[in-house]
Amino acid sequence: MVVQTERDDSTWWECEDCGLLFDEKTDASDHETHCDGSEPSYIQ
Numbered sequence: 260m261v262v263q264t265e266r267d268d269s270t271w272w273e274c275e276d277c278g279l280l281f282d283e284k285t286d287a288s289d290h291e292t293h294c295d296g297s298e299p300s301y302i303q
């Protein structure tokens with residue numbers, strides 16, 4: 260899933276599966292479609 264986040268006074272969109280950040284929600288959504296999330300960069 261894609262979540263909105265604030266970094267350096269800018270709005271970013273983060274792929275929750277792998278933690279990648281995008282400056283466009285459409286880019287994040289497109290990435291998420293292809294992201295298998297099999298290698299998370301962190302564990303909550």
Ligand SMILES: [Zn+2]
Nearest residue numbers: 274276277294
């Ligand atoms: Zn991802």
